[in-house]
Amino acid sequence: MRDLLNLGALHRRIVLPAVLCLVVVACQGDTAGTTTTAGAETPDTTAAPATTEPDTTETTAPPATEAEDGDGEVRFLMAENFWADWVPYSSTALSQKRLERQIYDYLVDFPSGDLSQPEPSLATSWEQIDDTTWEFTIRDDVVFHDGQPMTAADVKASVELASGFSGESAYALTWAPAEVEIVDDYTVRIITEEPFAPMLAELWWTPIVSAQWLEGDEGDLATTPNGTGPFRLVEDSVNVKTMEPNPDYWQEPATIDTLVWEFIQDPQTRLDALLSGDAHAIDRVPPEHLEILEAEGGIELVGVTGIESVNLFVAPGRLPIWDENPDFRRAVNLSFDRGPLVENLVMGASAPAGSFLPTNTLFYQEQEPPFAADPEGAMAALEAAGVPDGGPPFEIWVAEGFLPRAVPVVEAMVAQMQGIGLNPTVVTSDVAGLIDDAFSETGTGAMYHLSWATAGDPNQAASVYSSAFAWYFGDEELDAMIAEGRTTLDPAEREQVYADLQAHMWEQAWHVPLYNSDFTLAHVSELEGILVQPHVFRTDFYPASLSD
Amino acid sequence: MRGRVLLIRLGQMVLVVLAVVTIAFFVLRLATGDPARLVNPPGTPEEIITQTRERIGTDKPVAIQYVDYLWNAAQGDLGTSFRGAQSVANAVFGALPNTLSLAGITIVISATLAVALGALAAWRPGSILDRGVLVWVALAQATPAFWLAVLLVLIFSLNLRWFPAIDMAGWRSFVLPVTTLVVTLSPILIRTSRQSFIETLREDYIKAARARGLPSWRVFAVHGVKAASLPLVTLIGLQLGFLLAGAVVVEAIFNWPGIGKLILDSLASRDFPMIQGGILVAAVVFVVLNFVVDMLYAVLDPRVGAARA
Numbered sequence: 001m002r003d004l005l006n007l008g009a010l011h012r013r014i015v016l017p018a019v020l021c022l023v024v025v026a027c028q029g030d031t032a033g034t035t036t037t038a039g040a041e042t043p044d045t046t047a048a049p050a051t052t053e054p055d056t057t058e059t060t061a062p063p064a065t066e067a068e069d070g071d072g073e074v075r076f077l078m079a080e081n082f083w084a085d086w087v088p089y090s091s092t093a094l095s096q097k098r099l100e101r102q103i104y105d106y107l108v109d110f111p112s113g114d115l116s117q118p119e120p121s122l123a124t125s126w127e128q129i130d131d132t133t134w135e136f137t138i139r140d141d142v143v144f145h146d147g148q149p150m151t152a153a154d155v156k157a158s159v160e161l162a163s164g165f166s167g168e169s170a171y172a173l174t175w176a177p178a179e180v181e182i183v184d185d186y187t188v189r190i191i192t193e194e195p196f197a198p199m200l201a202e203l204w205w206t207p208i209v210s211a212q213w214l215e216g217d218e219g220d221l222a223t224t225p226n227g228t229g230p231f232r233l234v235e236d237s238v239n240v241k242t243m244e245p246n247p248d249y250w251q252e253p254a255t256i257d258t259l260v261w262e263f264i265q266d267p268q269t270r271l272d273a274l275l276s277g278d279a280h281a282i283d284r285v286p287p288e289h290l291e292i293l294e295a296e297g298g299i300e301l302v303g304v305t306g307i308e309s310v311n312l313f314v315a316p317g318r319l320p321i322w323d324e325n326p327d328f329r330r331a332v333n334l335s336f337d338r339g340p341l342v343e344n345l346v347m348g349a350s351a352p353a354g355s356f357l358p359t360n361t362l363f364y365q366e367q368e369p370p371f372a373a374d375p376e377g378a379m380a381a382l383e384a385a386g387v388p389d390g391g392p393p394f395e396i397w398v399a400e401g402f403l404p405r406a407v408p409v410v411e412a413m414v415a416q417m418q419g420i421g422l423n424p425t426v427v428t429s430d431v432a433g434l435i436d437d438a439f440s441e442t443g444t445g446a447m448y449h450l451s452w453a454t455a456g457d458p459n460q461a462a463s464v465y466s467s468a469f470a471w472y473f474g475d476e477e478l479d480a481m482i483a484e485g486r487t488t489l490d491p492a493e494r495e496q497v498y499a500d501l502q503a504h505m506w507e508q509a510w511h512v513p514l515y516n517s518d519f520t521l522a523h524v525s526e527l528e529g530i531l532v533q534p535h536v537f538r539t540d541f542y543p544a545s546l547s548d
Numbered sequence: 549m550r551g552r553v554l555l556i557r558l559g560q561m562v563l564v565v566l567a568v569v570t571i572a573f574f575v576l577r578l579a580t581g582d583p584a585r586l587v588n589p590p591g592t593p594e595e596i597i598t599q600t601r602e603r604i605g606t607d608k609p610v611a612i613q614y615v616d617y618l619w620n621a622a623q624g625d626l627g628t629s630f631r632g633a634q635s636v637a638n639a640v641f642g643a644l645p646n647t648l649s650l651a652g653i654t655i656v657i658s659a660t661l662a663v664a665l666g667a668l669a670a671w672r673p674g675s676i677l678d679r680g681v682l683v684w685v686a687l688a689q690a691t692p693a694f695w696l697a698v699l700l701v702l703i704f705s706l707n708l709r710w711f712p713a714i715d716m717a718g719w720r721s722f723v724l725p726v727t728t729l730v731v732t733l734s735p736i737l738i739r740t741s742r743q744s745f746i747e748t749l750r751e752d753y754i755k756a757a758r759a760r761g762l763p764s765w766r767v768f769a770v771h772g773v774k775a776a777s778l779p780l781v782t783l784i785g786l787q788l789g790f791l792l793a794g795a796v797v798v799e800a801i802f803n804w805p806g807i808g809k810l811i812l813d814s815l816a817s818r819d820f821p822m823i824q825g826g827i828l829v830a831a832v833v834f835v836v837l838n839f840v841v842d843m844l845y846a847v848l849d850p851r852v853g854a855a856r857a
Contacts, residue, residue, distance in 0.1 A: 081817050084587045085633040090603065091587040168599050170588060222633035238631050238639055238822065239813055265813060266800050268698060269714055273803070276705045276713035313590070401816070432581025432818050435590055440580075450590050469591035 070245075070257035071546035074527060076539070077270045078263045079284035082238065085222040088209045089162045089169040094453055097205065097536055099261055102243055103145075104207030104227035107136055107155070108200050113533045115362045115456050118200050122150070122208055122228065131195040131489060140186045142250045144210045145225075145232040152188045156180035157211035159190055159203075173468060174460050175202055176486070195487045197494055201457040205536065230254045230542035239263045255545045265401070274299065274522060280546065281523035281530065283539065286404045287347035293522050300527075303349040303520035304534040308453035309358045309461065310403060312396060312413075312512035315438055316473050319394050319446040323473060327385035329509045334381060336416035337373035338515060345405045345412065348518030356505040357461040358454065359516045360534050363498040367506040371513065378420045390421030394446035397438070399431040403451055403517065410449050413514075439470060451517060455535040458498045459486045465510065473510045557842075561835040568831040569824065573617060576820050577610050583630045583818040604630050606820070621828065627821035631814070636825035639810060644829055646716055647799075647806035651791035653722060654729040655784055661734050662780060663773065666741025670776075671768070673746055681738065689735040697728045697801040714803035725802045729795060733787055740783050744776040751775070778849055785841035792830045 082099070084091035107123040123136040142150040157166075159180050164172025176196040181189040190199070213226040225233055231243035231254060241261045245254035262279075264270050267286045273279040275296060285293065285301070293299050314322055321328045338352035351359055354366040382388055398410040407428055414424045427445060429437065434450075437443040454460040459482070465471060466482045481501040488494040519537050523530060529544040584600035585592070601607040608616070620627060626636035669681040704724060705713035711723045748754060749772060757767045792807065799809035807826050814822035 081813065082631055083817055084631070087603075087633075091600070092589055093587050168596075170592075170596055173589070173592065173596070219633070236632060236634060237642075238629050238634055238810070238819070263813065264714075264803055265816070269801055269803055272698075272701050272706065272713040276701075276709070278712060278714050430581070430816060432583075432586060432816065433579075435585045436580040436582055438590065439585060448590070452589070464589065464591060468593060469589075470593070471591045 071255045073258040073260060074256045074281070074541060074544070074546055075260045075262065075273075075279045076541070077273055077279045077282045078261055079265075079267065079270065079282075081263050081265075082241065086225045086233075087218070087221045088158070088207065088214065088225075089171045092170045092173070094536060095263075098539055099241060100207050100225070100227075101229070101538060101540055102231045102259065102261075102542065103225050103229045103233060104209065105142070105229050106205065106207060107138070107203045110201070110204055110456075110535075111531070113360075113456070113535060115201055118204075122155075123203075126200075128199075129189070132192050134190045134199055135183070136188050136190065138186050138188070139250060142228050143248050144213070144228055145246060146210070146213070147248070148210055148212060150208065150210075150228055151185045152182040154208055154211045155188045156182055157214050158208045159188075159206065161214065162206045163192075163202075171206065174198070174463050175206075195489050197486060197489050198457045198459045201455060201460075205455055231259055252543065254542050256541060259541050274524070277524075280527045281521060283519075283521045283537070284404070285348070285520040285522050287345075287518070290348060290520065298525045299522055300525050301520060301522050302530070302532045303518065304532060305349045305351050305359050306453060306517035306519035306537060307358045307360045307456050307461075307534045308451050308517040308519075308537075309353060309356065310449070310451040310514045310517055311353075311356075312447040312514065313438075313450050313471055314447050314511050315443065315445065316471070318443070319392065321385065321387065321391050322394075322446065325385045326508065327381045328387065328391060331378045331381035331385060331420070332417065332422065333371045333509050333512055334374040334378035335420045335422060336413045338371065341409050341412055342515050345409050346515055346518060347405075348520045350518035351516045353513035353515050355502045356465065356511070356513055357458055357498070357502055358452075361454065361456055361458050361461050363458050363495045365499055365502050367502060371509075373416065375420050382421060388421070390423050393423040393425065395427045395444055396424050396447040396449065397427045397429055397434045397445040398449040399429055399434040402431045402434075403449070406449055409514075447512065449514075453517075453536055458501075462498075462501060462505075465505065471511065475508060475510065478504060478508070478510075557839065561839060564835050565828070565831045569618075569621070569828050570614075572824055572827040573614055574610070576818070576823060577613075581818040582606070583820065586817055587630075617824065626825040626828070629814075629822045630819045631817055631822070636821045639822060640807065640825045640829045643805055643807045643810045643826070644833070646804060647792060647795075647808065648833070650722070650725060650729070650795070650799075650804060650806060651788065653726050654733060654791060655788070657726065658730050658734045658737050659780065659784060661730065662737035662741040663777065665738045666743075666745050666776070666780075667768070667773070669738075669742040670745030670749060678742075681742065685735040685738050688731045691731060693728055693732045693795075694797045694801060696731055697724070697798055700724045700727060701801070716802075716804055721802075725798050725804055728798050728802075729791065732798075733791070737780060737783060737787075741776060741780050744779050745772060748772050748775040774848060778845065781841055781845050781848065785838045788837050788841075789834050792834055 078095060080095035082095055083093040084096040105122045107121060108118045108126070109121040110117060111119055122142060123138050126134060126136045128134050136155070138150070138152065138155060144150060159178055160166035162169050162171045163175035163178040165177040165179055169175070176192045176194060178196070179191045181191060183189060207227060210226050213221065223236060228250070230246055230249050230251070232246050233241060234244045235242035239262060243259040243261075245256065247253055264273070267284070267289065270279070270282040271289050271292065274282045290301070293301055316323060342350050342352050352370070354370055355364060357364050379388075382390060385391070396410055396414060398406050400407055410426055414426050417424050424447075434448055437445045438448045452461070452464045462482045462485060463469070465478060467479045472479070478501070481497060481504065485494060485497045485501060488497050519534055521530070521532050521539065526547045527544060528547060531538065531540040582597075583604060584597050584606060587600060588596055598607065605613065617627070624637065626640065628634060629636055629639065665681050665684075669678040672678060701713045701724060704710045712721045715721055754767055754771055757771055758764065795806075796808035796812050798804065799806045800812055803809070807830055811823055811826040814826070
């Protein structure tokens with residue numbers, strides 16, 4: 001009975017709206033270096049931080065061979081909606097990227113998470129021939145799920161499309177248009193117009209798809225991914241993606257017989273499913289469930305600080321004093337305390353923002369002094385801004401069911417802001433309404449509680465503040481630095497570019513940095529070998545296994 | 549004559565469904581939230597957003613989208629989901645039996661419970677039994693479904709391990725969601741049933757039957773139950789709407805793959821075709837079941853049938 005009561009107390013909070021992580025990402029990574037042969041030498045990148053159902057549609061993938069002595073089914077409950085279809089490179093939805101990693105392979109990998117340590121994957125070796133040309137040798141023993149062998153033509157079609165060279169691509173936001181020359185069936189040269197420093201890191205998240213498939217029926221592209229990865233999609237419904245091992249995988253086939261990724265909105269339902277044995281793993285464990293899971297035997301928790309900046313993103317033009325007056329921006333940034341928000345509300349492995357680039361980003365530098373609650377300093381900044389009364393009223397929008405504990409976090413911030421005389425109000429919405437308000441001409445909000453997840457390369461993290469995105473305040477110096485970081489190959493020089501960029505952003509504070517997200521995944525102890533990295537919340541089930 | 553009545557009724561049903569679909573279509577478009585923005589990073593340049601809109605078809609004028617939708621729906625094509633290009637018809641018709649089975653079992657148990665407890669309470673109004681039933685009704689009415697669902701999972705799934713916590717798999721998976729729904733639905737049915745029995749038992753023909761020497765149980769079971777079930781049937785018809793698309797909370801908590809959950813999951817991503825498809829099918833089922841209920845009403849009370857004819 002005591003157990004029952006304890007559990008009852010722990011289940012008091014029920015949060016029906018989902019934790020939906022729409023934060024979308026284009027992927028990235030670092031590189032530079034000159035000549036590199038995977039597995040032998042590494043790029044001379046420096047200062048890389050060691051980082052820690054019923055509506056089922058059967059796909060046309062070839063039938064899987066039954067794995068002998070397989071591990072059975074593994075069911076992973078996602079907190080994020082499956083936003084997108086399977087058309088390659090058509091969206092940068094985070095959930096889709098995570099899912100694609102089970103089905104596709106990539107030219108290179110960074111299994112340690114350290115962006116200075118690339119490892120071979122589909123490419124066995126590579127070399128930077130000159131500032132704008134990279135040569136890759138690819139494996140000759142890889143076949144797609146439909147049985148077609150992978151050749152240089154597939155790499156050409158994939159990279160040219162993803163980079164925006166040969167067609168429309170959402171990935172092009174962070175790629176540079178890249179032409180691919182086929183040297184022979186298993187050798188390609190990737191050529192960019194300008195030097196492109198994040199080449200390897202970008203390839204880390206660019207799935208290699210079949211050229212023949214790309215030319216095929218558009219409907220098939222949307223519904224039937226054809227990769228070379230360890231799993232292949234066998235059933236596809238709006239909320240459930242069922243995969244089976246690829247029997248022809250170029251490495252040892254996966255031992256999990258069936259891998260199910262399922263979207264379940266309610267965190268309480270995900271928790272119940274894990275505790276009752278109906279699921280093997282759940283992600284985005286909310287802070288209020290950590291204690292329950294820690295007390296539970298047979299459950300492992302994996303928590304990392306996500307490479308995800310949570311900011312109050314400010315919409316240019318909505319609050320003129322923000323656009324024009326650095327003192328006002330400083331006043332807002334000094335008006336509240338990030339530490340207690342993180343410690344008491346966001347919790348888990350989250351961390352207060354120390355830079356506009358997320359923690360664990362290559363070339364991350366903690367900025368000094370950090371923004372901390374300084375009511376007197378904030379009021380002095382308001383005085384200097386010419387608005388000792390706190391200035392005009394403005395709206396801060398926050399989405400329920402988007403980032404964990406978002407509403408209380410914003411309410412706590414707003415209370416502190418009001419304490420120094422600022423005049424914000426909180427507007428609560430769902431994520432679709434928030435996004436709509438932020439970008440429609442009739443939007444009324446000034447600030448939006450949103451996040452930006454990346455794969456660890458600073459170019460990706462910084463690009464959201466560039467002129468390519470709608471969060472740009474016309475800071476040409478910043479835009480130039482972002483471009484320079486993308487084209488600077490020498491690691492030491494590149495590090496300096498990002499050091500300057502981070503200092504500049506901290507000083508200008510065009511947006512309000514808050515914290516880096518917690519990413520905590522829980523799984524049954526029998527499930528071993530899941531690869532969890534903060535880079536775009538990577539969660540790979542190969543080569544995981546399920547013991548008896 | 550009867551044929552004409554049926555035809556008129558059929559026309560009314562079509563109009564109701566059309567009205568529901570039309571309202572749903574335009575309310576969704578008027579609500580904030582652009583699905584094209586949700587698959588791209590916040591702040592993505594407008595040209596990328598425009599490409600996404602073209603791909604999913606939301607770039608066309610709303611009136612054209614509406615006409616296209618009706619035309620396609622009339623031919624059985626409910627479109628494809630924005631979220632993964634799956635057929636909406638497959639998803640909705642896949643979810644429908646799950647919702648219907650949950651709703652059907654809930655209705656049968658709730659109605660049985662309502663008749664039994666309503667009759668027991670009405671047998672001696674004001675008795676301890678009656679008061680007990682009324683206390684139960686008040687308690688059940690005051691119990692939020694989401695709270696009860698979690699409590700049941702906690703006790704019977706996590707602690708005692710008797711029933712699964714989530715999913716629809718086998719008869720045991722029905723126990724907790726059905727219990728939750730029965731507790732939510734039955735109070736109003738029990739209260740209505742009790743009142744109806746009390747009123748029926750005061751009718752002259754009941755008194756006359758008793759005066760003729762018929763055993764009380766026979767008067768009650770034959771005449772009373774039939775008359776007292778009439779308002780219950782009407783109420784059940786109305787509650788079907790709640791069960792078809794309104795039992796969202798229960799479907800969400802138990803991860804029940806029904807229409808309510810399908811619509812809820814689709815709302816967050818503004819998956820218009822899926823939401824519309826769910827609402828359309830729920831509306832059709834609702835009007836058809838209400839029609840059946842009306843027919844049943846006419847069978848139970850021939851005066852109704854005669855009046856309509």
